Amino acid sequence: MDRVAYFYDGQGSSRTTVRLKIDCQMRSIKFQLGQEQKWYRANDLLISPRLGSTPRRIETPDGCILDVPDNEAIDQLINASEIQVPGRWIHRLESKFRYVILSVVITVLFVWLLAGYGIPVLAKHVAFMVPVTANSVLGEDVLVALDKVIFSESQLSINDKQKLTKRFFSVAESMSDGYKFRLVFRRGGKIGANAFALPDGTVILTDELVEKAQTLSEVELVLAHELGHVVNRHSLRQVLQSSTVALLIMAITGDVSSAAALAGALPTLLVESHYSREFEKEADRVAYDYAISRGISPRHFINLLDRLSDTDGDLGFLSTHPSVQDRSQIFSVQ
Numbered sequence: 598m599d600r601v602a603y604f605y606d607g608q609g610s611s612r613t614t615v616r617l618k619i620d621c622q623m624r625s626i627k628f629q630l631g632q633e634q635k636w637y638r639a640n641d642l643l644i645s646p647r648l649g650s651t652p653r654r655i656e657t658p659d660g661c662i663l664d665v666p667d668n669e670a671i672d673q674l675i676n677a678s679e680i681q682v683p684g685r686w687i688h689r690l691e692s693k694f695r696y697v698i699l700s701v702v703i704t705v706l707f708v709w710l711l712a713g714y715g716i717p718v719l720a721k722h723v724a725f726m727v728p729v730t731a732n733s734v735l736g737e738d739v740l741v742a743l744d745k746v747i748f749s750e751s752q753l754s755i756n757d758k759q760k761l762t763k764r765f766f767s768v769a770e771s772m773s774d775g776y777k778f779r780l781v782f783r784r785g786g787k788i789g790a791n792a793f794a795l796p797d798g799t800v801i802l803t804d805e806l807v808e809k810a811q812t813l814s815e816v817e818l819v820l821a822h823e824l825g826h827v828v829n830r831h832s833l834r835q836v837l838q839s840s841t842v843a844l845l846i847m848a849i850t851g852d853v854s855s856a857a858a859l860a861g862a863l864p865t866l867l868v869e870s871h872y873s874r875e876f877e878k879e880a881d882r883v884a885y886d887y888a889i890s891r892g893i894s895p896r897h898f899i900n901l902l903d904r905l906s907d908t909d910g911d912l913g914f915l916s917t918h919p920s921v922q923d924r925s926q927i928f929s930v931q
C-alpha cells in the first residue's frame with residue numbers, strides 16, 4: 598500500500614509530503630525522504646488511537662512524526678502487527694452512531710434538568726443563605742440607581758401618603774421579621790402605574806398606580822403582592838438564576854458575600870424584565886392569603902389589574918406582570 602503522509606522531523610514545524618509504503622506482511626512502513634530511505638518496524642512505532650476522521654499520528658523511535666490521513670490503512674497495519682494502541686475503544690464507541698445520539702440526548706436532558714430544576718433550587722437555597730441585613734445594601738443601592746434614571750419626586754398629598762403607609766405597615770406586620778420594611782413614593786414617569794419591591798423590604802409605589810386605584814384596598818393588595826416577592830427573595834433568586842457561575846460558586850463555597858456584587862443587575866431586572874410565572878404565583882399567594890386573613894375581598898386586586906390593562910402603557914405594572922387571565926388560578930374567587 599502506498600499512502601500520502603506528512604512528515605515532520607521533530608525539530609521544526611516544516612512539513613514534507615511523503616509517499617508512505619505500508620507493508621502489512623512485513624509489519625513495517627517505509628518512505629523516501631530526499632535521498633534517504635526510512636524504514637521502521639510497526640512494533641517500534643507509537644500510533645495514536647483512532648478518533649473520527651482525524652489523521653493518525655505516528656511517532657518513530659528516532660523522534661520523527663508522521664501524520665497519516667488514511668485511517669483504514671493504519672488500522673490494517675495495527676491488526677496485522679497485533680500491536681496495542683491505547684484508547685482504541687474511543688473510536689469503537691464513537692463509530693457507533695447510536696452511542697453518539699444517546700450521549701447527546703443524555704447531555705441535553707442533563708442541562709435541561711439542571712436549568713429547569715437544579716438552578717432554581719440552588720438559587721433559592723443561596724438566596725435564603727444571604728442574611729436579611731445583607732439585603733439592606735441591595736435595597737439602598739438599587740433605589741439610588743433607579744432614582745437617577747427613572748423616578749422623579751412624588752406629587753401625592755401628605756394625607757394620601759399617610760393613609761397608604763398605614764396600609765403598607767398593616768401588610769408588613771403580617772410578614773416575617775428582619776426586613777427594613779418601608780414604603781417610598783415616586784412619580785413613575787415612563788414606567789407609569791407601577792410598584793416594585795427591593796430585596797431589603799423597600800417597596801416603591803408610583804403616583805400613577807395610586808391614581809388608577811379606586812379604593813385603598815386595591816393598593817393594599819398590590820403592596821401585599823410586592824412584599825410577597827420580598828419575603829420569598831425573588832429578586833435575588835432571579836439574579837442568581839441568571840448568573841449561574843456565580844451561583845454555583847456561592848452554593849459550593851457557602852460564601853454569599855459576593856451576592857451584593859450582583860446588585861448591579863437588579864435595577865434592570867426590576868424595571869425591564871419580569872419574574873417567572875412561578876414567582877408571580879408565589880407572590881399572588883401571599884397577597885391572596887393576606888386578603889383572606891384581613892377580610893378583604895381578593896377581587897380588589899383583580900379590579901385594579903383590569904383597570905390597568907385598559908390603560909396601561911408599555912412599561913407599566915402589567916408589562917412585568919402576568920395578565921389577569923393568567924392569575925385566575927389563585928384569584929378565581931367571587
Ligand SMILES: [Zn+2]
Nearest residue numbers: 822877880918
Ligand atoms: Zn409580581
